[in-house]
Amino acid sequence: MDWNTVIHNVFNVYSILYMTVGCALGTVFGCIPGLSTPIALALVLPLIFKTDVHLAICLMMGIYCGGVSGGLVSAIMLKIPGSSAAVATTFDGYPMAQRGEGARAMSIGVFASFFGGTVSTIFLMLLANPLAHIALGFGPWEYFGTALMALILAVFLMKGDPLKSLITACIGVLLTTVGISPIDGVAERFTFGSVHLKNGFQMIALVIGVFALPEVLKNAGRIKNIKPAVKLEKKRFYLISWSDLKELFTTMVRGSILGTIVGILPGLGGGPACLMGYAMEKRFSKEPETFGTGNPHGIAAPESANNATVGGALIPMLSLGVPGDTNTSIILGAFTLLGIATGPIMVQNTPEVFTTTILAVFVANFVMLILQSFSIPYLVKMLSVSNIYLLPIITVFCVTGCISLNNNTFEVYYMMVLLFIGYLLESNDYPVAPLIIGFVLGGTVETNLRRSIMYYGSFTNCLSKVSIGTLFFGVSIIIPIIYLILGIKNARDAKKAS
Amino acid sequence: MGEIVFLLIFSAIAGYMYFLTGSFRISKMDISGGAAMFPRIVIIIFLACIALRIVQLLKSKDTKEFVWKNIFKKGRREFVISLVLYALLLVPFGFIISTILFLLSIVNYFYFLGNETLGSVRNIVIRNLLLVGFTVALYFIFSEVLGVSLPPGILDI
Known part of the structure; x- marks a missing residue:
């Protein structure tokens, strides 16, 4: 691998510019309640078709880092988390802002995000490459097992009812079966004779339809309820003070390690990481009673934990080609659109792209720190620029993005249908993330299952093979069975108790 | 239920x-x-x-x-109707006209919903001119820079 190329890919004016734009966009989407990082990622997907691969990576990594961190602005100033990854930040951030320490809270939050992101990127650097090299020995059966287990873990670890998650994941997987069948390439499945459906549903239209637009629609009903932000003390740079850094260093280390681990596990992401980070810090604290009243540790822990999920989630995505949440699913889809094969093949065929991605996340964290340190007051102002303009403009971007996929309006029509499905699912606590993960992984699962059957002669022969694929397949079967047994047991206990 | x-x-x-x-x-060669x-x-x-x-x-x-009825809640209902109309008018009217119509109607409606007034005449003019400018700029970015063929419609450009 040519290191000069990698360094040039990340450290040139255009890359830094794309990263800065990405960070700014991610921060804005992260800080405005109702908007989110996946929406920002989905919106730029149509724009990156004609962009250089490395610039596209810089843009996406900027959005990812900025978006996860951006939620802290509204969490501290409005007591409304911009994203689920900032829920715990409201507990101590808002009380601090109320007592006139908004600038300090912001500075701590921004630095903790940077710290968490950087630590997790170091883990990414250390773990992704060896893991990818191990995975180079994988055959179709191992890929099948890995993808299936990632999907099952994403379903069962996600917040909410696993049965509902499994239903949405099945919808996502079923949507991948539309179009020409893989392997044999002769069957047109569920196309109803439509030429447009021969290539199946488009990832971007699906993400926009089931994820981005339902959020816009949800916010359209809340135009009136704009809460005024707490006043923020004016400063040129919102940088953490030396005394705060010394005091919070251990907290941030703990949060970062926890966040990285949570990020690696499929289905969790920033939301649970920030809550777990907060709970862990409260347990470690000598003054747990001060949590919730404006304790700086209550900001440093969740913020470092949520940003640490970025590097963590990229480890399985880059080394195994397995996304763990909506963000990495969209990024994985973008890599496919850019013609880059992810997973171990990436290390073998395009090592420069692999290393560029890791280095881009690392640099994006620094860009994020600098950008957020001086843009906080503007972001707070932006919170008052209501959804009046943003929602319609985002909608237009969504529609234009869908048209640009195939230069026709067909994608817009099924995107509208998906909008209603996505809205109904989300409004009734059916998580949409498993649907997207199912859509991303469904094709991998089917292709590798069929390849395995071809290779070993039958499915039973695959099962009799002693390999990591069989182990992962076994785990994927055992998890739902355990859930089912526990469910029956709980129902019986409840019946007995009543 | x-x-x-x-x-x-x-x-x-x-x-x-x-x-x-x-x-x-079914392909005869397929054993998968x-x-x-x-x-x-x-x-x-x-x-x-x-x-x-x-x-x-x-x-x-x-x-x-x-939950399904709240899709018809004030704000959402108008948004859905205008979005459906926008999608339907894209091909016959073209991207520029349909987008302008969509943005002008929904932004002004949201503005009224949020502020209970449309604002001063100057505000209205600036707001709507900016929306028209945004649409035209977006059209040129996508069609000229990115080479996307957006529906030309009645303007035929």
Whole structure:
């Protein structure tokens, strides 16, 4: 691998510019309640078709880092988390802002995000490459097992009812079966004779339809309820003070390690990481009673934990080609659109792209720190620029993005249908993330299952093979069975108790 | 009850999809289980999950209502109507005209909803001119810079 190329890919004016734009966009989407990082990622997907691969990576990594961190602005100033990854930040951030320490809270939050992101990127650097090299020995059966287990873990670890998650994941997987069948390439499945459906549903239209637009629609009903932000003390740079850094260093280390681990596990992401980070810090604290009243540790822990999920989630995505949440699913889809094969093949065929991605996340964290340190007051102002303009403009971007996929309006029509499905699912606590993960992984699962059957002669022969694929397949079967047994047991206990 | 109906609609679609898998073309060379195998497995799992959920709902004493009516809540209703009209007018009217119509109608409506006034005449003019400018700029970015062919419609550009 040519290191000069990698360094040039990340450290040139255009890359830094794309990263800065990405960070700014991610921060804005992260800080405005109702908007989110996946929406920002989905919106730029149509724009990156004609962009250089490395610039596209810089843009996406900027959005990812900025978006996860951006939620802290509204969490501290409005007591409304911009994203689920900032829920715990409201507990101590808002009380601090109320007592006139908004600038300090912001500075701590921004630095903790940077710290968490950087630590997790170091883990990414250390773990992704060896893991990818191990995975180079994988055959179709191992890929099948890995993808299936990632999907099952994403379903069962996600917040909410696993049965509902499994239903949405099945919808996502079923949507991948539309179009020409893989392997044999002769069957047109569920196309109803439509030429447009021969290539199946488009990832971007699906993400926009089931994820981005339902959020816009949800916010359209809340135009009136704009809460005024707490006043923020004016400063040129919102940088953490030396005394705060010394005091919070251990907290941030703990949060970062926890966040990285949570990020690696499929289905969790920033939301649970920030809550777990907060709970862990409260347990470690000598003054747990001060949590919730404006304790700086209550900001440093969740913020470092949520940003640490970025590097963590990229480890399985880059080394195994397995996304763990909506963000990495969209990024994985973008890599496919850019013609880059992810997973171990990436290390073998395009090592420069692999290393560029890791280095881009690392640099994006620094860009994020600098950008957020001086843009906080503007972001707070932006919170008052209501959804009046943003929602319609985002909608237009969504529609234009869908048209640009195939230069026709067909994608817009099924995107509208998906909008209603996505809205109904989300409004009734059916998580949409498993649907997207199912859509991303469904094709991998089917292709590798069929390849395995071809290779070993039958499915039973695959099962009799002693390999990591069989182990992962076994785990994927055992998890739902355990859930089912526990469910029956709980129902019986409840019946007995009543 | 609403959720059960919702799930039954999904299971009817899945059942129909299962029926369609019978007509998939089969390659004689294919020894991987065929094009129908995977969709059938997923549909069976899907239907089993739906059945479990329905049993769960019937046994549960929780009477949480299925949310679907709030799509017609003030703000959302107008947004949905204008979005549907926008999608339908894209081809006959073209991208520029339909986008301008969509933005002008929904932004002004949202402005009124949020502020209970449309603002001063100067405000209205600036707001609407900016929206027209945004649409034209977006059209040129996508069509000229990115080479996307957006619907020309009646303007035929």
